[in-house]
Amino acid sequence: MTPSQQLRRWYNYYNKKYFNSELPTDITLRWELCHEDAADTFVGNERAIQISVDPGLINFSCYAQAALLHEMIHVKYPRFLHGKEFKAELKRLMDDGAFDKLL
Numbered sequence: 001m002t003p004s005q006q007l008r009r010w011y012n013y014y015n016k017k018y019f020n021s022e023l024p025t026d027i028t029l030r031w032e033l034c035h036e037d038a039a040d041t042f043v044g045n046e047r048a049i050q051i052s053v054d055p056g057l058i059n060f061s062c063y064a065q066a067a068l069l070h071e072m073i074h075v076k077y078p079r080f081l082h083g084k085e086f087k088a089e090l091k092r093l094m095d096d097g098a099f100d101k102l103l
Contacts, residue, residue, distance in 0.1 A: 039067035041074035
C-alpha cells in the first residue's frame with residue numbers, strides 16, 4: 001500500500017468510526033509539505049476540500065493519524081478554526097478514545 005492509499009484508508013476508517021461517515025468522501029488527501037504545522041486543511045466555498053499531511057510524518061504513523069484526526073475536525077467545522085465547536089469535537093474524540101493508541 002502506498003502512503004497516499006494509507007492516508008485515504010485512515011480517513012475512511014476514522015470517518016466511519018468517529019464521524020458516522022458524515023464527512024465528505026471526495027476530499028483530496030495529500031502528503032504535502034506543511035511549513036508550520038504537521039497538517040493543514042484547505043477550505044473552498046465554505047467547505048473543506050483538501051487535507052495535507054506533512055510527508056515528514058510518513059514513517060511516524062501514530063503522529064500522522066493524530067494530525068489527520070485533528071484536520072478531520074476542521075473538515076466538520078471548516079469555519080470555526082479552534083473555537084468552541086472545534087474544542088468540543090476534540091474533547092468528544094478524546095473521550096471516545098480516538099487518540100488513545102496514537103499519543
